[in-house]
Amino acid sequence: MLSTRLKSLEINGFKSFSKKTVLEFQNPIVSIVGPNGSGKSNVVEAIRFVLGEQSMKSMRGSKGEDMIFKGSKNLSKGTRASVAIYFDNSDHVFKLSNEAGENINLNYDVVSISREVYADGLNKYILNGSETRLKDIHNLLSSVNIGASQHHIISQGEADRILNANPKDRREMVEEALGLKIYQYRIKESAKKLERTEINIKEVTMLRRENAPHLNFLKKQMERLEKAKEMRFELSLLYQEYLKKESIYIENEKTIVSSDKKRISWELENTEKELKEMESRDGREKEESEKEKEIKILEKKRFEMSGAKSEIERKLGRIEAMIEVSSRHRSIEYRDTAVPVKRVSVFLQEIESIIDDAILKDDLSEIKSYLSSVNEILKKFKIEISVSDREDQNLDELENFKNTKKQIEVELDNIRKEEKDIFEKILMLKEEARRESESLHLKEKERFNIRMKKQELMSSLDMVRIKEDNLRRQIESFDNEIKEGSVLIGGDILLYRDFNVSYTSNKMEHEELKRKIEKIKIRLEDTGLDRGLEVVKEYEEVTSRDAFLAKEIEDLAKSIESIRTLMAELKEKIDTEFKEGVKKINVEFNNFFNLMFGGGSAHLSLLVENKKSRKNNPEEDEETEKDEEEIVFEQGLDIDVSLPQKKVKELNALSGGERSLTSIALLFAMSQVNPPPFLVLDETDAALDEANSRKYGDMLEKLSKHSQLVVVTHNRETMSRAGILYGVTIGADGASKLLSVKLNEAQAIAK
Secondary structure, rough: OOOOOOOEEEEOOOOOOOOOOOEEEOEEEEEEEEOOOHHHHHHHHHHHHOOOOOOOOOOOOOOOHHHHOOOOOOOOOEEEEEEEEEEEEEOOEEEEOOOOOOEEEEEOOOOEEEEEEOOOOOOEEEEEEEEEOOHHHHHHHHHHOOOOOOOOOOOOOOOOOHHHHOOOHHHHHHHHHHOOHHHHHHHHHHHHHHHHHHHHHHHHHHHHHHHHHHHHHHHHHHHHHHOOHHHHHHHHHHHHHHHHHHHHHHHHHHHHHHHHHHHHHHHHHHHHHHOOOOOOOOHHHHHOOOHHHHHHHHHHHHHHHHHHHHHHHHHHHHHHHHHHHHHHHHHOOOOOOOHHHHHHHHHHHHHHHHHOOOOOOOOOOHHHHHHHHHHHHHHHHHHHHHOHHHHHHHHHHHHHHHHHHHHHHHHHHHHHHHHHHHHHHHHHHHHOOOOOOOOHHHHHHHHHHHHHHHHHHHHHHHHHHHHHHHHHHHHHHHHHHHHHHHHHHHHHHHHHHHHHOOOOOHHHHHHHHHHHHHHHHHHHOOHHHHHHHHHHHHHHHHHHHHHHHHHHHHHHHHHHHHHHHHHHHHHHHHHHHHHHHHHHHHHHHHHHHHHHHHOOEEEEEEEEEEEEEEEEOOOOOOOOOEEEEEEEEEEEEEEEEEEEOOOOOHHHHOHHHHHOOOHHHHHHHHHOOOOEEEEEEEOOOOOOOOOHHHHHEEEEEEEHOOOEEEEEOOOOHHOOOOOEEEEEOOOOOOOEEEEEEEHHHHHHHHH
């Protein structure tokens, strides 16, 4: 049994199918039935659509949006239509051709082709989920004998299309049925490539011609540059000697400057360090030599002690006076009143306090006020004088005064001793300060000398830096000389590094060498060597470009020859396979014709036509171009038939039914020679009577051994030959619906 290549068809939003509808093709013969207007022919048009049909007219439309579901009372209008078809590719028979014309097998077990159309007319082709070109779809389908002319789809009213076609178109249909369309594609691609190559070779030739004058000019320039080689060689030798000596001088200077800088920097660093340590030490000595401040503090303290000593001496005088008064009072006898000693002591203290305060005042009026107070106290004392216990009190007070006097005398001795110590210390500090002053003067002189040394070192370092700047400028000048020399003699300028020379510091010789270099540079510039390297580079580029263009012309010429050879081989192959295929088709065509008409004969014959054309010779110049007449032999196909028991041999003399049977016989014969994966027959049996319907059914079963058949029919006989029957009807929502029945199961149920 034939393994099914066509697996399924998925329709969504296409024409009358508003919702997703899937048809499975699991039987060699699948029949689609339904009343007129139900949309069964839309299934056939969906197959045409997904396989790349570009004629909207053949799908009963005028533009892309006519393929989209228009809507109904219950369903809204669609925004896009999509159809997907699935093929079994487990044997990897589907192929795609690359740019080189090589066939590449698709490594998919299932090949899916989808086409989508949108309301704005946009079309998309999708191959296994990736968007692709229609050209690739045709290329892929042609590899399994499904051509763009769609000879494998025969719709109602088009069964005799091959009969009505002219010989040339009929040949193309047969070529496609024979699987030769892939070669035609390659010939067309080769023709386009040949045309592009011929245009390219003209353009490249023109470019080479345009390049020739400039190349000749550059050759003359190169001849002039050749004359300057000797000068460049001489300049190279002079440069090597000059640059070598200059580099040795620079390196020596670098060493000297670097050594001086390190030495001076080291001395300067040590000097600064020594100066810093000296200043730090002098700071500490300055802190230690601040004896003058200490002397001032001691002098102040001595002055304060002198004041304290005077105060104690006054106290001592007052105590001595009190002792004297107390002793004198002991001998006084009062007749009427006795004064207590304690009272006298208080009295004297009050008087003493007032007198001490008065002594500190300079204002006479204040002193009088103090005297008035003393007078008042004296008056009160006179009244209060009493002799009771006078003797005892005087004795106690006198003793207290004496004790106080001893304490004051001890305190006075201590102050005098401390005052003497301070005075001696002041004398000692003054002597030390004098010695320190002399030491500081010597150190200041030493510090001054170090500062002068630092200044001298800094000046020396500045001089070294000036030398560094001069050396840097010399290095820049040296580098610029190398750059300038590289322009004149190229990379040879660096050969000075390996040049052996006995270095001398003779400046005159060095300057003379420099002058020689400058003279040769001027002479080279006069020869135009300032652009020498550019000319050489440009000459090399132009020469390289000319060689490239020459090679390109050679390659293009070879490519043209190769393309022409390929086209000739393809045409020869098409011609050979076509003739062999026509022979095979004639055998099957005659057999089917005999079966359909019960006799007679039918065959295809090769028809050769002569056609004159005019062609320009591309190899001649425009001025010498002329038209040439060529004779092109076009081979077409004619159909010769002979009906049994009739003298009719012309196709135009056949009736409609006879033409239909003849075209069916021819199409079936073509499909037998190089069977496509499937055939779609859309009511091709409509004009057959019952007897011919049985013959038609027999042919279907014979064909189904080589190709899957999708048959749209009203014929009961045809239906009986199908394994799966799909019924198409219009639902209540105004959209087509699909019902499927497997006839063998239905027959089993019916039994």
